Amino acid sequence: MKSVAFLKTLTAVACVTVACSVYAQDNSAASGAAAATAAAPAAAAPTSSKKVDRKLGYSVRKALSRTQGIDVSNITVRSHNGAVSLTGSVPAQAQIDKAGEVAQGVAGVKSVSNKLTVMQQ
Structure with missing residues (x-):
């Protein structure tokens, strides 16, 4: 029973970690989008x-x-x-x-x- 509770806790921690890293990637992607917008005239x-x-x-x-x-x-x-x-x-x-x-x-x-x-x- 203790192992099941441990696995549930471990899964919850993994989900929170993934959610935080996705949020961090989203912020860095916003600054990348600004760079991509600056390069838009070259793509035209x-x-x-x-x-x-x-x-x-x-x-x-x-x-x-x-x-x-x-x-x-x-x-x-x-x-x-x-x-x-x-x-x-x-x-x-x-x-x-x-x-x-x-x-x-x-x-x-x-x-x-x-x-x-x-x-x-």
């Missing part, structure tokens, strides 16, 4: 870079869809810092060449990685 740059990449990819996709003779239903366009990657499949080799030329002609495109393949449909 990747977000705007993502927006620029997304807009460039959209512009290339739009140019491809407006071009006569290119089937864009199986083409994926990705962009990163002006480098555009075309992946997927098209029905003819001529469409692969034309898609590369169209993508290179879009404003803001620095390079094109044309990984399109021919797949008979």
